[in-house]
Amino acid sequence: MRATSILxxxxxxxxxxxxxxxxxxxxxxxxxxxxxxIIEEVYQLRKDAPAxxxxxxxxx
Amino acid sequence: MKKLLFVLLLALSPLAALAQANLEIxxxxxxxxxxxxxxxxxxxAAHYGSGAIGIxxxxxxxxxxxxxxxxxxxxxxxxxxxxxxADRAALYKEIARANGKPEWEAEIRNTFAQRWAEKASxxxxxxxxxxxxVKK
Amino acid sequence: MAMQQFVAPVTWRTRFGQRLxxxxxxxxxxxxxxxxxxxxxxxxxxxxxLSGPDWSVRKLQLALQxxxxxxxxxxxxxxQGRAWGDLTLECKRFTMDxxxxxxxxxxxxxxxxxxxxxxxxLARKTLSLRVAPEAGEEWRLDITxxxxxxxxxxxxxxxxxxxxxxxIKPTAGRVSGNLHLGAGRVDAxxxxxxxxxxxxxxxxxxxxLQGRLTFDATSHPxxxxxxxxxxWAWTAALAWDKGAVFWDPxxxxxxxxxxxxxxxxxxxxxxxxxxxxxxNLEWQTLGRLSGxxxxxxxAFDLGSYTVTGKGLNLFELRALLPQTWLDDKRLGDLDLKxxxxxxxxxxxxxxxxxxxxxxxVRLHAAQRHLxxxxxxxxxxxxxxxxxxxxxxxxxxxxxxxRIGPIRAEGELRDGRLYIxxxxxxxxxxILALAEIEVDRESFSLQGALTSVSMEKLTAALGWHPLGxxxxxxxxxxxxxxxxxxxxxxxxxxxxxxxAQVDAMxxxxxxxxxxxxxxxxxxxxxxxxxxxxxxxxxxxxxLVDLDVDGLVMENWQPVSMDARVLTxxxxxxxxxxxxxxxxxxxxxxxxxxxxxxxxxxxxFETFGYDKIGLSCKLRNGICEMGGAEDTASGFMLxxxxxxPSVNVxxxxxxxxxxxxxxxxxxxxxxxxxxxxx
Numbered sequence: 001m002r003a004t005s006i007l008x009x010x011x012x013x014x015x016x017x018x019x020x021x022x023x024x025x026x027x028x029x030x031x032x033x034x035x036x037x038i039i040e041e042v043y044q045l046r047k048d049a050p051a052x053x054x055x056x057x058x059x060x
Numbered sequence: 061m062k063k064l065l066f067v068l069l070l071a072l073s074p075l076a077a078l079a080q081a082n083l084e085i086x087x088x089x090x091x092x093x094x095x096x097x098x099x100x101x102x103x104x105a106a107h108y109g110s111g112a113i114g115i116x117x118x119x120x121x122x123x124x125x126x127x128x129x130x131x132x133x134x135x136x137x138x139x140x141x142x143x144x145x146a147d148r149a150a151l152y153k154e155i156a157r158a159n160g161k162p163e164w165e166a167e168i169r170n171t172f173a174q175r176w177a178e179k180a181s182x183x184x185x186x187x188x189x190x191x192x193x194v195k196k
Numbered sequence: 197m198a199m200q201q202f203v204a205p206v207t208w209r210t211r212f213g214q215r216l217x218x219x220x221x222x223x224x225x226x227x228x229x230x231x232x233x234x235x236x237x238x239x240x241x242x243x244x245x246l247s248g249p250d251w252s253v254r255k256l257q258l259a260l261q262x263x264x265x266x267x268x269x270x271x272x273x274x275x276q277g278r279a280w281g282d283l284t285l286e287c288k289r290f291t292m293d294x295x296x297x298x299x300x301x302x303x304x305x306x307x308x309x310x311x312x313x314x315x316x317x318l319a320r321k322t323l324s325l326r327v328a329p330e331a332g333e334e335w336r337l338d339i340t341x342x343x344x345x346x347x348x349x350x351x352x353x354x355x356x357x358x359x360x361x362x363x364i365k366p367t368a369g370r371v372s373g374n375l376h377l378g379a380g381r382v383d384a385x386x387x388x389x390x391x392x393x394x395x396x397x398x399x400x401x402x403x404x405l406q407g408r409l410t411f412d413a414t415s416h417p418x419x420x421x422x423x424x425x426x427x428w429a430w431t432a433a434l435a436w437d438k439g440a441v442f443w444d445p446x447x448x449x450x451x452x453x454x455x456x457x458x459x460x461x462x463x464x465x466x467x468x469x470x471x472x473x474x475x476n477l478e479w480q481t482l483g484r485l486s487g488x489x490x491x492x493x494x495a496f497d498l499g500s501y502t503v504t505g506k507g508l509n510l511f512e513l514r515a516l517l518p519q520t521w522l523d524d525k526r527l528g529d530l531d532l533k534x535x536x537x538x539x540x541x542x543x544x545x546x547x548x549x550x551x552x553x554x555x556x557v558r559l560h561a562a563q564r565h566l567x568x569x570x571x572x573x574x575x576x577x578x579x580x581x582x583x584x585x586x587x588x589x590x591x592x593x594x595x596x597x598r599i600g601p602i603r604a605e606g607e608l609r610d611g612r613l614y615i616x617x618x619x620x621x622x623x624x625x626i627l628a629l630a631e632i633e634v635d636r637e638s639f640s641l642q643g644a645l646t647s648v649s650m651e652k653l654t655a656a657l658g659w660h661p662l663g664x665x666x667x668x669x670x671x672x673x674x675x676x677x678x679x680x681x682x683x684x685x686x687x688x689x690x691x692x693x694x695a696q697v698d699a700m701x702x703x704x705x706x707x708x709x710x711x712x713x714x715x716x717x718x719x720x721x722x723x724x725x726x727x728x729x730x731x732x733x734x735x736x737x738l739v740d741l742d743v744d745g746l747v748m749e750n751w752q753p754v755s756m757d758a759r760v761l762t763x764x765x766x767x768x769x770x771x772x773x774x775x776x777x778x779x780x781x782x783x784x785x786x787x788x789x790x791x792x793x794x795x796x797x798x799f800e801t802f803g804y805d806k807i808g809l810s811c812k813l814r815n816g817i818c819e820m821g822g823a824e825d826t827a828s829g830f831m832l833x834x835x836x837x838x839p840s841v842n843v844x845x846x847x848x849x850x851x852x853x854x855x856x857x858x859x860x861x862x863x864x865x866x867x868x869x870x871x872x
């Protein structure tokens with residue numbers, strides 16, 4: 001009984017640790033920043049975005 | 061157990077700090093995809109506005125109600141969506157690859173899914189976590 | 197005046213409705229009408245909660261008055277799993293004798309109000325019903341025993357939408373014509389105007405459709421099998437005058453100006469399967485397609501099928517492709533002409549035979565600078581067996597480059613195409629390909645190009661003019677799983693030097709993110725041939741170019757170890773002042789101005805010992821190097837002979853983009869005089 005509880009605690013700890021590692025490894029904030037930069041260019045929300053300038057010219 | 065966690069966190073914190081630096085998104089492949097998508101956006105924007113297409117929760121664009129599009133243009137909308145989603149899939153993969161972490165692809169896709177929705181203009185349809193379409 | 201008033205307050209509250217089925221009501225009605233009403237002048241009946249196997253009514257009210265009005269009210273009608281709400285049938289003049297009911301000036305009122313009239317004779321089993329929902333619209337039903345005749349005049353098909361259970365619903369349209377369902381015979385002749393249909397997603401829809409459908413089917417009882425369902429033989433003809441249909445991914449439209457598209461078909465229905473024995477589709481301007489197929493009547497599972505077409509006009513195929521889709525592929529100005537014959541045979545295991553003969557095909561995509569002139573081909577694919585293959589093309593065009601004429605013969609063997617040899621003239625050389633093998637997902641080949649003038653080639657492709665000759669040997673090249681790989685070394689001659697490309701792989705060559713990896717080694721290239729072509733300033737001598745670990749994404753390098761260095765051995769080594777300046781500018785050394793200010797400005801050319809420039813590209817940054825390292829920098833030009841000049845660079849790290857800008861500036865700078 002005791003052995004199983006220790007085992008499950010260990011398993012839980014390993015699991016928790018594994019989760020934490022993954023969360024730390026993926027740079028969520030940086031990814032969000034990178035995504036925003038790309039999305040703003042695609043949606044042409046930035047006035048200085050280089051992609052926004054040639055598009056109307058292309059269409060003509 | 062809390063102590064163990066704390067130690068683990070402490071041990072990993074330098075890694076975390078390192079990882080929070082900027083992601084590499086300035087590669088020829090990513091720039092090429094970005095340009096293609098920006099060029100396509102003007103055509104897609106009208107269909108976002110009419111509700112024909114919406115921002116799906118999986119980081120893609122999907123067809124909501126093609127009845128909002130005049131019949132002769134429907135095949136074109138489908139074609140645009142196909143091209144856009146192929147580019148988006150390639151974009152998530154290329155960002156993961158440019159940062160030397162191909163295993164990040166799914167999380168990059170998730171991040172993008174949220175940001176596409178966040179940056180959507182008012183009036184566009186966005187799919188919520190339950191899969192329902194909600195007008196922004 | 198003493199009008200006999202017999203009000204029968206029959207208020208029958210039934211709580212055992214489940215047992216009351218249709219026949220029960222009919223019996224009750226007849227009992228009431230024939231029995232009670234023969235004597236009574238009026239009758240009122242109210243029933244609550246009636247239901248049958250697939251219907252229920254919350255409340256039924258019936259009020260009859262001999263020679264006067266009749267009213268039948270149904271509240272909360274649910275039938276076939278659908279709620280119909282409240283329905284009221286009212287007749288202003290209602291008469292009845294022994295077995296006949298007659299309703300004149302009636303109305304059916306639900307969500308809408310439809311004028312109607314009917315006569316029914318229960319003894320002779322006839323019913324004649326006329327409904328006119330709108331002015332000019334009429335639905336007539338005449339039943340005599342098992343013979344049903346429906347006559348429609350401007351009948352709005354959208355009214356049928358709630359009755360239909362399929363995913364596709366009619367949303368608009370008027371039908372006029374006759375439909376007859378008799379014993380062993382069904383025939384119809386219907387004209388459809390301004391019809392529209394759609395499913396919920398809008399991926400299958402039609403608009404403004406106009407046409408005519410005729411249909412005739414007769415049943416033939418199967419001999420010796422009285423209990424089995426009869427076989428039906430049918431013919432159908434559809435003429436499509438006008439309108440558009442989108443059936444993802446196809447968009448078909450008929451403007452209405454030309455003759456109608458026609459589909460004629462005949463076949464059988466037997467043992468649960470619909471067999472189309474012969475169908476002919478005459479599609480204006482495309483041509484005529486014939487075919488046959490069979491499918492399950494319930495599950496629509498496709499059995500075997502054939503399609504044949506002769507002299508199909510390919511120009512029409514171009515019109516079937518959506519313009520914006522073509523624009524996205526940069527094929528918006530695609531020009532396609534020619535004719536095709538095709539034959540397709542398939543079954544439940546897929547395509548068994550696909551034969552295609554093309555002739556006089558011309559394909560031009562000006563925006564992509566691609567073209568094919570006068571292509572003819574015979575292609576006969578069979579899932580097993582051997583068939584010959586023929587291909588001839590007058591010219592393939594890429595920019596201003598013409599490749600051709602091309603003649604190729606081969607064979608299709610078990611679904612794979614083999615072409616042993618293919619010869620194509622390219623400018624003043626010849627491209628020869630051999631051992632070509634192609635199937636659905638992969639191909640492989642070998643080949644060689646005999647020497648072609650680089651000057652002509654670069655001019656034809658619109659590239660920077662280069663001198664010398666190009667020739668190459670392609671070892672085994674294969675494409676599979678979106679990756680093209682070259683096994684062995686690709687050898688070619690460039691600027692009199694020997695070039696070798698190893699370990700070349702190209703991922704996604706046809707996608708948006710092509711990725712090339714390779715190693716490149718060019719030995720003993722003639723500097724004079726190279727530099728005279730780009731107006732860089734004259735240099736004489738030989739150089740080696742080595743690029744290891746080259747990775748290109750979207751045709752731009754992202755990482756490599758590249759180095760240009762003077763070759764080993766003895767040969768004349770001179771460099772012009774202009775070339776010195778340009779190399780200096782690329783190295784960022786700024787030596788050009790220094791030369792002009794010094795006495796060296798008097799000399800036109802210099803001697804050198806070594807010229808070298810290297811770039812180790814990682815993450816957009818180029819780590820530069822020269823022919824030799826010095827204590828604090830790197831030597832781009834190591835002087836030798838008289839007069840001699842050394843050029844040393846100090847800034848080792850430069851952004852790749854900046855380096856490209858420097859090279860561009862040098863090229864642009866050459867258009868204006870550098871010194872007096």
